[in-house]
Amino acid sequence: MADISVKDAPADPLSPEEIRADFPLFANREGIVFLDSAASSQKPIQVIEAMDHYYAFDHSNVHRAAYDLAEAATNDMEGARQRIARFIGVADSAELIFTKNATEALNLVARSWGAANLGEGDAIVLTQLEHHANIVPWQQLAAEKGFEIRWIDLADDGMLDLSDLDRILDGAKLLGLTAMSNVIGTIPPVRLLTDAAHASGALVCLDGCQSVPHMPTDVKELDVDFLAFSSHKMCGPTGIGALWARRHLLEDMPPFLGGGGMILDVNRDGFIPAGLPSKFEAGTPAIAEAVGFGAAVDYLESLGMDNVRAHEIQLTSYAMRSLKERFGSDITIHGPAEPDQRGAVMSMAYRDIHPHDLSQVLNQRQVCIRPGHHCAKPLMRYLGVGATARASWYIYNDTNDIDLLGDALEAAGEFFSI
Amino acid sequence: MSDLEDLYREIILDHYRSPRNRGELETPPAHRAEGFNPLCGDEIVVYLELDDESAGEDAVVSQVRIGGQGCSISQSSASMMSAAIVGKTVAEVEELTRSFKAMMSIHEGELDGDEAMPSGQPGESLGDLEALRGVVKFPVRIKCATLSWNTLAEGIEEALAD
Numbered sequence: 001m002a003d004i005s006v007k008d009a010p011a012d013p014l015s016p017e018e019i020r021a022d023f024p025l026f027a028n029r030e031g032i033v034f035l036d037s038a039a040s041s042q043k044p045i046q047v048i049e050a051m052d053h054y055y056a057f058d059h060s061n062v063h064r065a066a067y068d069l070a071e072a073a074t075n076d077m078e079g080a081r082q083r084i085a086r087f088i089g090v091a092d093s094a095e096l097i098f099t100k101n102a103t104e105a106l107n108l109v110a111r112s113w114g115a116a117n118l119g120e121g122d123a124i125v126l127t128q129l130e131h132h133a134n135i136v137p138w139q140q141l142a143a144e145k146g147f148e149i150r151w152i153d154l155a156d157d158g159m160l161d162l163s164d165l166d167r168i169l170d171g172a173k174l175l176g177l178t179a180m181s182n183v184i185g186t187i188p189p190v191r192l193l194t195d196a197a198h199a200s201g202a203l204v205c206l207d208g209c210q211s212v213p214h215m216p217t218d219v220k221e222l223d224v225d226f227l228a229f230s231s232h233k234m235c236g237p238t239g240i241g242a243l244w245a246r247r248h249l250l251e252d253m254p255p256f257l258g259g260g261g262m263i264l265d266v267n268r269d270g271f272i273p274a275g276l277p278s279k280f281e282a283g284t285p286a287i288a289e290a291v292g293f294g295a296a297v298d299y300l301e302s303l304g305m306d307n308v309r310a311h312e313i314q315l316t317s318y319a320m321r322s323l324k325e326r327f328g329s330d331i332t333i334h335g336p337a338e339p340d341q342r343g344a345v346m347s348m349a350y351r352d353i354h355p356h357d358l359s360q361v362l363n364q365r366q367v368c369i370r371p372g373h374h375c376a377k378p379l380m381r382y383l384g385v386g387a388t389a390r391a392s393w394y395i396y397n398d399t400n401d402i403d404l405l406g407d408a409l410e411a412a413g414e415f416f417s418i
Numbered sequence: 419m420s421d422l423e424d425l426y427r428e429i430i431l432d433h434y435r436s437p438r439n440r441g442e443l444e445t446p447p448a449h450r451a452e453g454f455n456p457l458c459g460d461e462i463v464v465y466l467e468l469d470d471e472s473a474g475e476d477a478v479v480s481q482v483r484i485g486g487q488g489c490s491i492s493q494s495s496a497s498m499m500s501a502a503i504v505g506k507t508v509a510e511v512e513e514l515t516r517s518f519k520a521m522m523s524i525h526e527g528e529l530d531g532d533e534a535m536p537s538g539q540p541g542e543s544l545g546d547l548e549a550l551r552g553v554v555k556f557p558v559r560i561k562c563a564t565l566s567w568n569t570l571a572e573g574i575e576e577a578l579a580d
C-alpha cells in the first residue's frame with residue numbers, strides 16, 4: 001500500500017452525509033455509529049415508501065386473477081424481478097427466483113440440483129471462507145448421498161491458497177464459493193476459479209451475499225452457474241432473497257418446495273411443474289418485499305455500483321491505515337493487506353479484550369460492531385480464534401465513523417486496563 | 419458508564435485475568451462436558467470428578483477443572499463456579515445452580531427498572547458469584563454467564579448416569 005496521506009486521497013465518489021439523510025434510522029437514533037452492515041444494512045426512505053405505497057395502493061395476491069388490482073400487484077412484483085435481474089447482468093428475468101433469503105437460495109441449489117446430481121463417488125469443493133449457509137446444506141446432503149466435500153484452504157495472506165487447485169477440482173461436480181468473505185473481507189478471484197472449475201467439469205455456485213451489495217455484479221462476466229444473494233444486506237427489506245441460475249439448469253432441476261403457484265397441472269396421479277420462475281416459488285410470495293427489493297436496487301443504481309465500490313475501498317484503506325497508526329501492535333486486522341483485495345468488512349482483535357467485551361463497551365458509545373464467529377466456524381478455526389470483533393461499512397459511513405470507532409477502542413482499552 | 423461498571427465488577431475481571439481451576443482432569447475417573455454459546459463462539463469445557471458416584475445426590479465434588487475460551491463474563495462465571503462447588507455435594511451444587519440461575523433470570527421481566535427484585539432472594543449463598551448480578555441488565559450476556567452452569571449440569575448428569 002502506497003503511503004498516501006489522507007489529504008492526498010482521491011475525493012469520495014459518494015456523499016455519505018447526503019446519503020444518511022435518506023435513511024430515517026440515522027435521524028431517529030441520533031449519534032449512532034452503525035458499523036454492522038455486513039449483517040444487515042439500514043433502509044432508505046425510498047424502499048420504505050415503495051413498500052408502503054404497494055400496500056396502500058396495489059396489494060392483492062399476485063397471478064391468477066382477472067381484476068385490475070391483481071394485475072397491479074403482479075406488475076409491481078414482476079417489474080422488481082426485472083430490475084433486480086438487470087442489476088446482476090441478467091436479461092431473462094425468468095431466471096431470477098425469489099427466495100426467503102440467500103440461505104434458502106443455497107438450500108434450493110443443494111436440495112434440487114444437488115440431490116438430482118450428486119451421489120456416492122462424487123465430490124464437491126468448498127472454500128475455507130464460506131459462510132455456514134454455503135457449507136451446512138452441502139453437509140446435510142452429503143450425509144444422505146455419500147459424496148465427498150473437499151476444501152480449498154486459506155493462505156497466510158488471507159487469500160485462497162490456489163497452489164493445489166487443479167488437483168482439488170479434479171473430478172468435482174461443483175465449486176461452492178463466496179464472492180466476498182463476510183468475516184475477513186477477502187475477495188477471491190472468482191473468474192479465475194470459475195474458469196478452473198469449468199475446465200474440470202464443475203459448476204460454480206457463488207454466494208454473492210456480501211459482494212452483490214457492494215460492487216458491480218455481472219453474472220456473464222463472472223461466468224458462474226448459480227448466484228445467491230439477500231435483499232436485506234443491500235438496502236432492501238428482510239424476508240426476501242434471490243437465486244439466479246442458468247435457464248437450462250433451472251429447467252432440468254426438480255422443484256424444491258411443492259404447493260400452489262408452482263404447478264401447471266395436478267391430478268390424483270401427480271403434477272406437472274409450472275414454467276420459470278414459478279416452478280421454484282411455491283405459495284404466496286413476499287410481494288411487498290419484492291417491491292422493496294426492487295426499490296433497493298433502484299437506489300443503489302442511482303448511486304452507481306462503481307462508486308459504491310470505490311467509496312468502500314477508500315474507507316477500508318483509511319480504516320486499516322488510521323487504526324494501525326493509532327494502535328500499532330495493539331490491534332490485529334485479519335485478512336488481506338491490500339484494501340482492493342477486500343470488501344467493506346474488517347475483523348479485528350484489540351489487545352487481549354474479548355470481542356464480546358469489546359463490543360459491549362463500544363455499545364456504550366453507540367458504536368455498533370459485531371462480535372462472534374459470524375457463521376463461519378471453519379474460518380475461525382483457521383484464524384485460531386473463537387470470535388472476532390467485526391466492523392463493516394457501507395454507503396452511509398465515512399471516515400468520521402472510523403475515527404469514532406478508534407476513539408471507542410481507546411476508551412475500551414482504558415476501561416479494561418484499570 | 420455505571421451500567422458497564424456494574425457489569426464488569428473488579429472481581430469479575432480478576433477471575434477473568436486469573437482464572438481458578440484452569441486445566442484438565444484425566445477421564446476417567448473424571449467426566450468431561452462441553453458447552454457452546456452459538457451466539458458468540460464461547461466454548462467451555464468442564465472436567466468434574468466426584469468422590470463416590472454411587473452416592474448419587476450425596477456424592478461430593480472432589481475436583482473441577484475448566485477449559486475453553488470466551489468472554490470475561492463466561493470465563494469468570496466458570497472460574498467462580500469452579501471455586502464454589504469443590505467440596506459440595508451434588509445436591510448442594512444443584513441448589514447453588516438454581517440460586518444462580520434465579521439471580522440471572524428473575525430480573526428478566528424488569529430490565530429497565532432499578533426496582534428491588536421480588537422474592538427469591540438468591541443472595542447469601544452465592545458469595546463471589548453475586549458480582550455477576552449486573553449481567554441481568556444486559557440480556558444477551560445472560561447466556562454467557564450461564565454457559566458454564568449448563569455445562570456443569572451435563573457433566574453431573576453424565577457422572578451419575580454410569
Ligand SMILES: Cc1ncc(COP(=O)(O)O)c(C=O)c1O
Pocket residue numbers: 038039101102103104131133134178180181182207209210230241375
Ligand atoms: C457470505 C454470506 N453468505 C450467506 C449469508 C446468509 O444470508 P441470509 O442470512 O440473508 O440468508 C450471509 C449473511 O450473514 C453472508 O454474509
